[in-house]
Amino acid sequence: xxxxxxxxxxxRSIQSHVxxxxxxxVYAELAFHASNPNYGxxxxxxxxxxxxxxxxxxxxxxxxxxINLPGEEEA
Numbered sequence: 001x002x003x004x005x006x007x008x009x010x011x012r013s014i015q016s017h018v019x020x021x022x023x024x025x026v027y028a029e030l031a032f033h034a035s036n037p038n039y040g041x042x043x044x045x046x047x048x049x050x051x052x053x054x055x056x057x058x059x060x061x062x063x064x065x066x067i068n069l070p071g072e073e074e075a
Contacts, residue, residue, distance in 0.1 A: 004063040009044070014064065021065040022046055024058050033064070 002021065014020070014033045022031045031046040046061055 002065045003068075004065050007061050007064050012044075014044075015066070016044065019067055020046075021067060022058065022061045023063050023065075024060050025062050027058060029058060031061075031064075 004023070007022070016034050017032055019030050019032060022029055029048070031048055033044055034047055035044045046058070046064075
């Protein structure tokens with residue numbers, strides 16, 4: 001089961017630079033929550049790759065989920 005969490009853009013408890021599932025309530029996408037001043041932004045954004053240069057093609061992210069595969073909690 002996916003445990004969706006409400007996304008708040010100023011929440012710094014979201015683990016950065018690791019993949020998450022994000023949604024706008026209609027579509028879901030794999031993304032990374034990261035900041036990269038080298039690309040002109042110092043605030044955190046959802047990016048679609050680890051290069052931080054492609055912002056997610058989703059106008060409003062409402063929820064996110066940590067990816068947890070079966071058995072990971074035991075590892």
